[in-house]
Amino acid sequence: MTDTTFMTGTSAQFMLRVSDLSHRVNLGHNTLTILQGVSLEIKSGESAAIVGRSGSGKTTLLGLLAGLDTPSEGSVELGGAVISVLGEDERARLRAQRVGFVFQSFQLLPALTALENVMLPLELGGLEAPEIRARELLKRVGLGERLSHTPRQLSGGEQQRVAIARAFAANPVILFADEPTGNLDNHTGQAISDLLLALNREQGTTLVVVTHDERLAGRCQRHFSIDAGQLTESGATPA
Amino acid sequence: MSATGKLISVRRDWRERDVRVLLAALMVAVATVATIALFASQLQKTLVSSASAFLAADRQLESENGQPIPSAWFEQARSRGLQTARMTEFSTMMSGADRFQLVSVKAVGQHYPLRGEIEFRSALDQPEKTVDEGPARGEAWLSPRLLQLLSVKVGDTVDLGRLGLKVSGVLVREPDGGFSMSALAPRIMMNIDDVAATGVIRTGSRVNYVALFAGVETKLEDFHRWLKPRLGPSHEWKSVRDGQALSQSLEKAERFLLLGGSLAVLLAAVAVAVASRQYAVGQRDTVALLKTLGVDSDRIARIYLRRLLLWGAVGIVGGVLVAIPLYVILSEVVASALDRPLAYEIDPKALLPALLTAMVSLFGFAYPPLRRLRTVPAMQVLRSQPGEAGRAGVVDAAIAAVAVFGLVWLYARDITMVLSLLGGLAVLLAVLAALGWLMVIGLRKLSGGGSAWRLALLALYRHRRASLSQISVFAMTMMLACTLILVRTSLLDDWEAQLPADAPNHFLLNIAPDAVDEVKTFLAQRGADVDRLYPMVRGRLTELNGRPVREAVSKDRNINALNRELNLTWMSALPGDNRIQAGRWFTAGDKTGVSIEAGLADRLGVKLGDKLGFTIGAQHISEPVASIRTVQWDSMKPNFYMAFPPGGALQNMPATWITSFYLPPSRDAVLNDFSRKFPTISVLSVGHVIDRIRTIINQVTQAIETILLLILAAAITVMAAVVSATLQSRQREGALMRTLGARQSVLVGSTVMEFALLGLFAGVLGVMAAEAAVWALQFRLFEGAFRWHWAVILPLPLISAVLLAVLGRWQLRPVLRVSPMVLLRRLE
């Protein structure tokens, strides 16, 4: 635990600060090291892409950054809070306030309509007028006419747009996306990328994307690549 | 409705198969328990009232000491809101036209009978009718046999002592013409107010004074509490429950209902557990997503707890709504069998066990998997995590086992029952473990290939964990259902065996030792086979290990056997339906020892070797307990509390002989010849008792069949739960196989075979475990001899195989009907 203070002078400008992060899983007879000495700093409002071969540890890293899991070593500081030392429930509360997610497999609740899926985080966060905001967002992602459809009635691209609307619903300060275009065709993937980046700009949300999609990666400001659990920054694209 | 509200709404839950199964199982459990409880209390009341007729009242107080029962006791009873009546019984000589005959007189007072009716004819050739009071003063009703013996007819006058009585009717049957050995000679019924005028009764005459009481159970009990300290040694308080012949049958029926109820609950509980676990597995992704959206684990726990409580409410209300019509139907059946209307009464107390069952099912079975949802890692949204740990399953199973056996114990209050079932389950699990091991080593070597057989075995091996857990649930279901069927069958068989069509319907008492051979020949010549004659000595049990028995036995126990003379006997061979429970039966040459009936030994707390002292007339004997044996009181054969060895302590006591035999009703005339030839021998006819027991047993049988139906419903919900648990993955697999080019016929063949094999294994295991449980149950609870039940053992595994094969084929239906593409997408 090198730095457990909240909102120190130096960390305030960073939305995400990771230092010396390692992650190992115990497989009974031996331990598998998935991440090793990962450090990175991302400023508020930036967009960052993490690329790497399959099995290199991208999803694991994303989970740790978003506080879905706790690292074996090192610290993760999100919006000034050191989440790697927080308990499960405290991290959950933090996620409700600050974090949005977009997944490769959409992860919409099949029992709820598009509108209800978007309303869900708003209601959970106790925000006001969830339905109005949800309608607005769905209109923004181009699904104003599909409010009452359930995920089964929507195509993959449409489902991902609902997921994006849901991710932005509670006004997160940071949004994590794990291969958001991975299940979509080129054209649709392009549209989803547009949407993500546009919302990133409009709302000033920090964006961290894990992707195989080079075009999406190319449109982000910062590029990281991960190989055998080691993260390197491969140069920034000027904003 | 808000999205969160919708997410946790129970109405939406109904669309989930697992929830439907869970709710159905819960309702079955609640409905079964509620129906049984409601019906059992109704049955109890009905049976007590129809059996009350054996006493012509709800309770009788008999005084054998020749002292009338104090009128103050009657007043006390009346002041407590009970109805009362009196009667007096004695034997005397009477005369008709020109003949004399020893008769047994029953003199009855106003209000007799308090329960039941007297069957009567106004003349021998008139139809039978029922009346609810005895003869008026100056009149007498005679049994047909007595009319014949005295050769008098209705309208004639007979002399009883100093009094002349006009014969005004034929006594066909008296409501309490039960089973007491003291009803000796042919019967005459008269009015109690005429007794004094006969001048027959003097101090020292052997007279039974009887008080009859009827009323609400609680008042009867209150009165008995008041009366108890006032009773002398020759007073006997009789309730129906003590009427041995019937009460043993009823007790067995009651136990059966309880056992059945417990098993239904067990089955339903298994279904609840399976469905809930499956539901929880399906909810893991939702929970993980909710967690990424920031819901903390306490809130998750609250959401599912709330849901559970709502399910509970639905299950309880639904179950009770099912139970009430069932109860009404059952009662209707009994009412029509009894030919008497019944008052329905929904006793709220009877619903308590149902409530408890619902709670235990919910918290013991449904809750554990849901409770663990709070620990689902949020990371699961990104990558499915190592799933439900096996260890948690063990904890769940332990909670469930404790819950279930708690329930069974609660209902049946019988540790033997609990242990028998536990034992059966233990056998089941042991065999399952062995089977799993065999499967792993036996099927591993199987190489792939296209044949349906191969695929089926391969599928079993691939899913060995799921297969084993399915087999165990199916086997458990089979075991429980089978146990019940076996117990039911043997219960009905036992009854049938005890009361075969030619069950003895006549007893002969008071046979003098030198008349024994003559009686045998007389009856044999007329085709009535006398099975066995027993000597009978009447004596009181007075001492236990040298102390007066009343001091030795705890005071607050009213043991009827101590209040009256017991029938003692000696015999060399153990009667066929008796079983030695402890000690050993006399061998040739044994001259000491006594064998005591198990129930009495239990009530007295008598063990092997204890010394029992008897007073017989003026003599006293004392013998150690050599064996404890069970007796079939409902066998309609002479039965004895105490048996001595031939040449033992009883040898020189004044004995008469007793036997029983069957005589078809059409040949009743034989009895008249008999009575004329052996005027001192008493003939006791019990045909109507047998008829009545048969009627009651028929009703109980109907109840049992209905309970069995409920159990079947429970079994089906379990099956549905288990099949639906793997339905999705199996359908996905089937769709994949079709996508990969498997021909339909192979797919169907292998699935059907896989399920048939599952069913076969489960059937064999279930039957084995059931036999083990029945073996244990049989001895203590139902007191029958154990035998293998081939008729059930052999077909059941086959039936189970077929049943499951059909089920397997059925769940494959959607896989075959639509294109694999559509299916894969739907199952996404």
Ligand SMILES: Nc1ncnc2c1ncn2[C@@H]1O[C@H](COP(=O)(O)OP(=O)(O)OP(=O)(O)O)[C@@H](O)[C@H]1O
């Ligand atoms: N709980 C775990 N137990 C065992 N191995 C794990 C666990 N979590 C991750 N791994 C392993 O760690 C490695 C990295 O996994 P991760 O999912 O992070 O890869 P990825 O870069 O996201 O791959 P992809 O691009 O295919 O999604 C993989 O080899 C994976 O099998």
Ligand SMILES: [Mg+2]
């Ligand atoms: Mg990944």
